[in-house]
Amino acid sequence: MEPKEWLLQPESEYRFELDPGTSLAITVVRGTAEVFGAELAPGRTYLFGHECKAAIFTWEGCTLEVRGRPSTEYVSDETNMWTCANLHVMFEKMRIRARRAQRGSPPPDGRTDTPSEPPRVLVLGQENSGKTSICKILTNYAVRTGVARSPVVVNMDPGEGAWTIPGTLSACPISDPIPTSTPAHPFGTTATSAPTTTTSAALVPVTFWFGHMETKRNPKLMDRLIKRLAIGVDARIEHDPIAKISGVIIDTPANFAAAASNTGPTDVKHPMVKACVDEFRVNHILVIGNEKLYVEMQRMFRGSGMNVIKIPKSGGVVELDYAYRDRMHNQQLRAYMYGTQIELPPSVSESSLGGEALHDLTLSPHSTSISFDDLKIFRVGGTDSMAPSSALPIGAGRMISEVQPMAVDPSMPGSGLLNAVLALLAPAPANASSEDVLADRNVAGFVIITGIDIPGRKMTILAPVTGSLAGRTALVGTLEWQDS
Numbered sequence: 001m002e003p004k005e006w007l008l009q010p011e012s013e014y015r016f017e018l019d020p021g022t023s024l025a026i027t028v029v030r031g032t033a034e035v036f037g038a039e040l041a042p043g044r045t046y047l048f049g050h051e052c053k054a055a056i057f058t059w060e061g062c063t064l065e066v067r068g069r070p071s072t073e074y075v076s077d078e079t080n081m082w083t084c085a086n087l088h089v090m091f092e093k094m095r096i097r098a099r100r101a102q103r104g105s106p107p108p109d110g111r112t113d114t115p116s117e118p119p120r121v122l123v124l125g126q127e128n129s130g131k132t133s134i135c136k137i138l139t140n141y142a143v144r145t146g147v148a149r150s151p152v153v154v155n156m157d158p159g160e161g162a163w164t165i166p167g168t169l170s171a172c173p174i175s176d177p178i179p180t181s182t183p184a185h186p187f188g189t190t191a192t193s194a195p196t197t198t199t200s201a202a203l204v205p206v207t208f209w210f211g212h213m214e215t216k217r218n219p220k221l222m223d224r225l226i227k228r229l230a231i232g233v234d235a236r237i238e239h240d241p242i243a244k245i246s247g248v249i250i251d252t253p254a255n256f257a258a259a260a261s262n263t264g265p266t267d268v269k270h271p272m273v274k275a276c277v278d279e280f281r282v283n284h285i286l287v288i289g290n291e292k293l294y295v296e297m298q299r300m301f302r303g304s305g306m307n308v309i310k311i312p313k314s315g316g317v318v319e320l321d322y323a324y325r326d327r328m329h330n331q332q333l334r335a336y337m338y339g340t341q342i343e344l345p346p347s348v349s350e351s352s353l354g355g356e357a358l359h360d361l362t363l364s365p366h367s368t369s370i371s372f373d374d375l376k377i378f379r380v381g382g383t384d385s386m387a388p389s390s391a392l393p394i395g396a397g398r399m400i401s402e403v404q405p406m407a408v409d410p411s412m413p414g415s416g417l418l419n420a421v422l423a424l425l426a427p428a429p430a431n432a433s434s435e436d437v438l439a440d441r442n443v444a445g446f447v448i449i450t451g452i453d454i455p456g457r458k459m460t461i462l463a464p465v466t467g468s469l470a471g472r473t474a475l476v477g478t479l480e481w482q483d484s
């Protein structure tokens with residue numbers, strides 16, 4: 001198949017959408033281009049797969065050579081990249097001020113009355129408004145400035161796998177551009193059992209287990225984890241002066257933008273926004289394409305010094321349906337266990353990639369049989385946390401607190417453990433108090449229960465690496481492994 005050439009005028013973008021089982025190879029043959037803010041090296045071939053939907057944008061104009069058959073492809077010169085660039089310049093000025101204050105130098109403009117806080121940005125918007133893409137663009141622009149920058153990207157959306165798997169909340173300082181090639185890795189890849197030379201091993205996120213895909217499953221736990229994540233981020237950047245002045249960029253789930261009810265004070269309607277703002281000391285809220293939410297945010301934070309900015313939704317953002325999201329959740333879990341393989345499009349050979357594009361990162365998980373007694377398994381909030389509070393019978397209270405861990409006995413029929421995804425917890429800190437809930441502990445990795453033998457008191461566990469699980473503690477939620 002002959003490659004197709006696309007001639008892009010300055011400030012335009014080539015948008016594409018891939019169907020399942022197809023892939024695309026793109027080479028910049030002239031000019032400069034970027035994908036969600038990450039520069040594409042001229043002459044190098046980049047692969048996209050797993051139903052990836054993205055845009056290759058150019059500031060100065062470029063020629064792209066495209067091999068493969070996307071289901072949709074077109075060029076648009078209506079983008080919101082100028083907005084992103086202006087936001088980046090504003091945030092960069094804040095970082096410069098913060099850096100000078102950190103070093104004890106006078107501010108660049110000599111004004112001592114303006115604050116020298118780094119940008120701490122919360123991105124809000126409805127479903128499919130382009131929140132994750134804007135977080136990526138702002139992060140990529142920050143790390144491309146030519147001076148050391150390492151903003152902390154926070155994924156507050158448990159439906160988004162971020163660096164690990166769905167069901168988690170995580171944060172990670174980013175110092176290299178976030179690539180885009182597959183939605184299996186929305187914020188780049190971390191090493192699981194992969195060789196460190198082939199993945200961004202520097203990405204070691206702070207990760208907590210929420211256990212569900214939707215925040216409404218357990219709002220109390222969400223609230224607790226927002227606080228816990230903020231503490232984790234502070235601890236991570238405490239001894240990292242560059243990350244400290246680079247600020248924080250927080251991606252949120254769509255329901256942060258939806259009011260819990262249409263009545264009552266605004267901060268009651270948006271409790272999770274309020275929690276994020278308080279815990280992460282947010283100083284900028286970006287509201288994507290939602291006038292009502294923009295006005296509500298302005299009202300909610302009036303007089304607090306908060307900068308609420310309305311930004312247009314890009315016309316390129318694709319409406320992702322539930323079936324697609326379901327496939328991506330499975331894809332992210334599979335990628336965690338088995339790695340990521342992107343099939344080469346017809347007419348692209350291994351040698352034409354020049355050994356640079358990583359398309360086959362195969363991992364080999366291990367299946368082991370362990371005794372029921374080896375692993376202590378808990379479910380936070382018990383089984384009734386699976387139902388939203390509003391679904392409980394009128395007047396009925398919960399039997400247990402939504403953040404309380406309940407032991408799960410694998411020998412009980414209907415334990416819900418078969419095919420469940422478990423988060424292995426890091427060892428408890430020495431100073432952990434008795435009130436500590438297990439969900440407060442960092443996640444060290446994930447395993448899947450693929451078989452349960454009740455008479456033999458054994459279970460089969462799929463894990464990315466070998467190693468004994470004896471004495472470990474794990475949390476279970478509502479995430480299930482669907483082996484295909």
Ligand SMILES: Nc1ncnc2c1ncn2[C@@H]1O[C@H](COP(=O)(O)OP(=O)(O)OP(=O)(O)O)[C@@H](O)[C@H]1O
Nearest residue numbers: 015053054055127128129130131132133316317318
């Ligand atoms: N300019 C663009 N051109 C083509 N595709 C785009 C563009 N911007 C975003 N997309 C794609 O649209 C989809 C939705 O975008 P994104 O994930 O950023 O939205 P979101 O608001 O974070 O979604 P969610 O509802 O999951 O919170 C993604 O697949 C993304 O890659």
